Amino acid sequence: MSKELETKAINTIRVLAADVVAKANSGHPGAPMGMAPAAYAVFTQMKFNPKNPNWINRDRFVLSNGHACALLYILLHLFGYDLSIEDLKSFRQLNSKTPGHPERGLPGVEVTTGPLGQGISNAVGLAIAQANFAATYNKPGHTLSDSFTYCFFGDGCMMEGVASEAMSLAGHLQLGNLIAFYDDNKISIDGSTSFAFTEDVTKRLEAYGWDIHVVEDADTDLAAISAAIKEAKKSPKPSVIRIKTTIGYGSLKAGTESVHGAPLKPDDIVQLKKKFGFDPEKFFDVPQEVYSLFHKVSEAGAAAEAEWNKVFASYQKEYPELGAQLARRLKGELPADLEKVLPVYKPEDAAVASRKLSEICLGKLQAELPELIGGSADLTPSNLTRWSGATDFQSESSGLGDYSGRYIRFGVREHGMGAIINGISAFGANYKVFGATFLNFVSYAAGAVRLSALSHHPIIWVATHDSIGLGEDGPTHQPIETLAHLRAIPNLMVWRPADGNETSAAYIKAIESTKTPSILALSRQNLPQLAGSSIEKALKGGYTVYEVSNPKLILVSTGSEVSLSIDAAKVLADKGIPTAVVSLPDFHTFDAQSSDYKLSVLPNGVPILSVEVMSSSGWSKYSHAQFGLNRFGASGKAGDVYKFFEFTTEGVAKRGQQTYEFFKDKPLISPLLTPF
C-alpha cells in the first residue's frame, strides 16, 4: 500500500464528511475529519463482509460518539455496504438510510448511538457476548469465534456515568477483545474541555484495569495508530488507544467548537479540497483507486467468511450436538416446545412471590437455552436471578468463574447493565439477555431502556420489589411513576404478573420476542394462585380473571392488586353490585389483540375502575375511574403501608361502590372505543 494512496483515502473521508454535512446543512463534520486516520487504520485491518453484515465472526465497530455518523456512513459506503453515494447525499433527510444518528437495522450499523456513553457500554456487552460465545463453542482446530469489538468514543462519552460503570466492569472482566479509541480532541459543545473536564483520563482508565496506548499525533501518524492496534490486540485487558486529534482537521476552523456541530462554510470547503488535492468544483467525489483500496479489504473479509463456513461445516460433523445447537441459534430459533418447560399452577398451589416464580422460570429456561445469559446489579439475593449450579461469567484468572459462565455480576451499575445487555443482545447468536434490579431503579437506566425499545433489542429486565409492598425500605425505593413511564415507551412490554401462570406467560412472551424488550415487574410479597388465570389467557396481555354474569362493575388490575380486587368483587357482590375482575398484566400485548377480543374484556355499558398501587397515569385508557397512588409511598411494614393507603379489600370495595354509583345513571362507552 503506498503511503500516498493511504493519505488520499483518509483525505477522501475528510472531504466527503465536509460535503455530506454541507449538503444536509446539518450535522457534525469535526469528529469525522479528526478521526479519519483512526477510522482508516481500524477498518482496513478489520474482518467483515459487507455482503453479509450479520456474519457471526465479524469484527464489530461501534461509534459511541454517534453524532459523528457521517464518518460511519462514509466508511460503510466506501467498503461496499448497501449504502450508495445517493444515500450519503440524503444525509439527515426524512426516511433516508443516513439518519442524524446511527440506527441499528441499517446495514453495517451494529447499535444505535447518539445518546452519549451508550455505545461504549454496548461495546462492553458485545465483548462479553463474544467471550461467552468463544468459550462455549470454540474447540481445538475449530476456532468459531475470535472477533474483536472496536469502538470510537469522545470526551462526552467519557464524562457520562453510564460509560464509567461499563468501563469499570470491562476492566474487572478483563475483556481483551475490546479495543476502544478515545478521541482526545479537547473540544466539546461548550468549548474547551478545560471548562469542565480536566481529570486524568489515562489514569482513570488504568484504575479500571484497562491498557492505555497514546498516539500523540493521530491527525497524521497512521503508523503509530496501526502499531497501537497491534499491541492492543495482544493485550489480555481491554484497551483504550488515546488518539490526540484535531477536530475538523483541515478546516479553517480546525481545533474549535465551531466545527463540532455545524457545516463548514463553502469557502472553507474549497480550501479544504485544494489543500488535500481534490477538485473544489466536485462534490461527493471518490477517486476510483480509493474505492479499490477499500473493496480489497471487503473481499478479504468475504474470503474469511467463506473459510469460516468451512470450519463450521467441519465443526458440525465433529461436534454434532453443539453444532446443531449453534446452527439453531444462528437461525434465531428456539428449541421446540420451549414453553412447555414453564410451570403451570393450580389455585390450590401455595402463594408465592412473583420474584420467586421468576426464579423458577429462569431456572427452567436456562437449562434449555444456552443462549440465556444475565445477572443482577448487586441484588442477586433479592432479585433471585441466579439459578442453582450457575457459573459466573468471570475471567479465569479471577478464580470466580470463567467466560463460559452465564451469570453476570454487574455490580451496583444499573445504567451500565442496561446498556451492556443491549450490547450482548446486539451480538446476535440468539442471545437472550436479562438484567435485574428493583423496579424503582430501572429508572437509573432509563437512557438504556429507551434504546432497547428504539433499537429492537429483545432484552429482559427482572424488576423485583415492584410496589410499596417492598415495605420498610420506604419511598426512596417504592416505585410510583415507574410503570407509567415504562408503559409510555413505544415497543416495550411491561409485564406485572398476578400469579404463577401469568409469570410463566410473561417469560414465554419475553423469551419469544425478537424485536421488543420486556420489563417484568415482580413482587417481593407472596401472591395467591388465581382460580381464573391460565398461561393461555395471560398470553393475551389482558383477560377476565374473575367472571360474573351481567357485571355492573369491572375492576381492572395488575400484579399484587388482582387478588385484592377479586376479594373486593366478592364484597361488592354481597352489596348487590355484581363485579368482574380483569387482569391486565401487559398493556402492549393486550393492545395488539383484536378489537372484538378487547371489547369482550372491557365492554360498553359497564363502569370500569382500575386498581393499581402506583400512579394512575395512563390507566384512563382502560378505565372510567382510577384507584392508584398519586403520591410517594412510606416506610413501614408492607401490610401497614397497604392499609395506610387503603389498598385493602374494604378500600377497593368502597371505591368500587363509589364508581358504580357515580356512573349508574350515565351511559358509558368502553374507554377502548376511539374516534380514530
Place this chain on the structure above:
Amino acid sequence: MSKELETKAINTIRVLAADVVAKANSGHPGAPMGMAPAAYAVFTQMKFNPKNPNWINRDRFVLSNGHACALLYILLHLFGYDLSIEDLKSFRQLNSKTPGHPERGLPGVEVTTGPLGQGISNAVGLAIAQANFAATYNKPGHTLSDSFTYCFFGDGCMMEGVASEAMSLAGHLQLGNLIAFYDDNKISIDGSTSFAFTEDVTKRLEAYGWDIHVVEDADTDLAAISAAIKEAKKSPKPSVIRIKTTIGYGSLKAGTESVHGAPLKPDDIVQLKKKFGFDPEKFFDVPQEVYSLFHKVSEAGAAAEAEWNKVFASYQKEYPELGAQLARRLKGELPADLEKVLPVYKPEDAAVASRKLSEICLGKLQAELPELIGGSADLTPSNLTRWSGATDFQSESSGLGDYSGRYIRFGVREHGMGAIINGISAFGANYKVFGATFLNFVSYAAGAVRLSALSHHPIIWVATHDSIGLGEDGPTHQPIETLAHLRAIPNLMVWRPADGNETSAAYIKAIESTKTPSILALSRQNLPQLAGSSIEKALKGGYTVYEVSNPKLILVSTGSEVSLSIDAAKVLADKGIPTAVVSLPDFHTFDAQSSDYKLSVLPNGVPILSVEVMSSSGWSKYSHAQFGLNRFGASGKAGDVYKFFEFTTEGVAKRGQQTYEFFKDKPLISPLLTPF
C-alpha cells in the same frame, strides 16, 4: 477526653445499631457498626447546633449509603436533635421519624438518600453552594461562611455512574470544602466486592483530582481517622478518607454480607454487648457519660452559632446592602414584585423559540436574584442558559472564573447535574438552581429528578429541544415518553409553554416554588405569540386560549401544538364545528385549581381532543380522545417530520372532525369528573 470514654461512646453507637435494627426486625446493622469510629471522629469535630438544624453556617453531613441510616438516627439522638430514644424504637415503622432511609425534612437530615450515588453527588452540590455563598458574602473580618460538607459513602455509591460524574466535576472545581469517607469494607449485597468491583479506587479518585488519605484500621484507630480529617481540611482539593472497616464489627458475622441487610441474631447481640462491656439484658441503653460527651459538642455548636449571629449583626451594619440581601435570602423571601421583571408579549410580537424566551427570562431573573445559579450539561449554546456577562463558577486557579460565579459548566453529566442541583438547593440561603439539557436527556437523570420531587427541592430543569421539532438529530434525541414519565411523578411541575407569556408564567411559578421542582420543556423552533394568552391565565396551569361561543369541540394542547390547534380550530369552524382551544402548560398547577374553574375550562357535554406530539399516555385524564405520537420519531427537517406524522393544521382538523362525529350522539361528561 479519655480514650476509654471515646471507646465507650463508639461502642454505644454499635450496640444501639444492633438494638435498633433488631427491634425493627428490618434494616442494615453492618455499616453503622463498621463506620461508628469514623462517625464519632467526624461528628465530634463538626460545628452544628441541634436546636437550630437550619443554621446556615453549620457543617453538613450526608449519609450517601443511606441504608446505614440507623447510624445517622443514633447520632442525631445522641447529639440532642429532636429525635428521642422512642423514635429509635420506631425505626422503619409507618409514620415514624426514623424511616427506612433518611428523608429530608426530618431534623438533622440534610438530604434524602438511599438510591446509591445520590448522596455523594448532593454533597458536591452542597460544597458548590458553600463555596459560592462564601465567595459572595465573606468580607475581611466577617467570615459568614466557612463550613465543610462531610459525606459517608460505600462501594455501592462508588460503582454508580452518577457519583462518577459528580466526583469528576468536584475534582475539576477543586472543592476543598468537601470531605468524604469511603467505607472500604469489601462487601456488597452479592458478597465480596471481588465479584464485580476490583478497580483501583484510590487511583481513580486521584485521576479525578481528589486528595486521598487511607486509614488502614478504621475499626479501632480513631487517632488516624482524626488526623486524616485534619489533613483533609487543609487541602485545597476535595478529599476522600478511605477507611478500611469491618462490616458488622463486633458481630459474630462481622466481615460478611450477612450483616449487611439483616438484623443480628439475639445470641449475637448478647455476645456483642458483653464484648463491649454492656449489659446484655438492657436494650437501647445509653450511658449518661456518653450523652454528656456528645451534648458538649452540641453546646459548642450552639455557642458558635451565637457568635456567628454577632458577626452577622455587625456585617449588616458594615455592609448594609449585602446584609439586607442576605437577610432576605435567609428568610427565604424573594425581592418584591420580582414577577414584574419578566416580559409580557403581545400577539404582534415576533415568533420566538421558547428556549430563547427562557434565555430572556433567565437574564432578567439573574439580575434581581443573586441566589440564581445553574448551568448546562455541555449544551450551553443550544439550551441558551448563559446570560450575557455571566461569570463561570470555577476555581480561581483555572483562570476561567471564580467561586462567586453563578454559571456552572456541568460537562456531559446529566445525572450528576441533577443530583448536584438538588444538593445546591439543600444548602439553604434561598438558592434557586437550574440545570439544562435536551428534554430527552432529562431521562438520564431520572434517579435525581425523582428525588427532587420526593425531597421537595424546588430546582428547575431547562429542558430544550422538547419534541420531534428538534428535527435532524432524530429519534435518539426526540422525546416521546418523557412528559408522560415526568407528569406521573408526584410533586413535580412539568411546564410546556406555548409562547412568551406562558414562558414568563412558568418561570414565575418555578422561581416562587419552595417545595416543588419544575421541568420547563422548551422548543427549539419559533412559536408565535398567542392572542389569547396572558401571564395571569397561564399561572393557572390551564385556560381557554382560543374561545368560541358554544363550542362543539375542544382541543386541549401544550407548547408548540397550541398554535397548530388554534389554526385547526379555525378550519373546523369553517366546517361548522365551532372549536375552542385550551392550553394546558402544566398539569400539576391546573390540578390545584378549584373544581369550578377546571370545569369551566373542560366542561361537561363537549368532546375534548388532546393534541401533543408525543406519547398520549396520561392525556385521557383531560380529554375524550387523543392525538399523539405513540411511536419513536424520525430524523429529518423539523417541518418534514411534523408533516410525516400529520401534525399539521389539516392533520389536527381531520382528527378534530373525527372526534366531533364520533361523540356527537353520545352524552359526555367532563373527564375531570370522578367518583372519588
